[in-house]
Amino acid sequence: MSLKIDLGKYVITSNGRSFILNTKTILKSGENIGQENLSPLGYYPHLHQMHRDLFRLKINDDDIAEIKQLGEKIDSIAKELAEKLNTITND
Numbered sequence: 001m002s003l004k005i006d007l008g009k010y011v012i013t014s015n016g017r018s019f020i021l022n023t024k025t026i027l028k029s030g031e032n033i034g035q036e037n038l039s040p041l042g043y044y045p046h047l048h049q050m051h052r053d054l055f056r057l058k059i060n061d062d063d064i065a066e067i068k069q070l071g072e073k074i075d076s077i078a079k080e081l082a083e084k085l086n087t088i089t090n091d
Helices: 047-060 067-090
Strands: 002-007 010-015 019-026 036-044
Touching: 002 067, 010 036, 010 047, 019 047, 036 047, 047 067
Parallel strands: none
Antiparallel strands: 002 010, 010 019, 019 036
């Protein structure tokens, strides 16, 4: 099963054996200028293991000063991921 879930700065891919959490960048130089480049951050045998690191990274990307903001950010990440996964399972 091959999988690609684009979450903006991060992209989840799969190679059939594991889920891969990647950062996405657009190449700004070289012969592939303008093309998307994925750099692996981690390999996970189970989706629930990968989402723990995804949540941590996305939360660390924001300046969160209050517990309420943290809760809202977690809800937002969970909703975005659920919507992307539902799109894949419904195809």
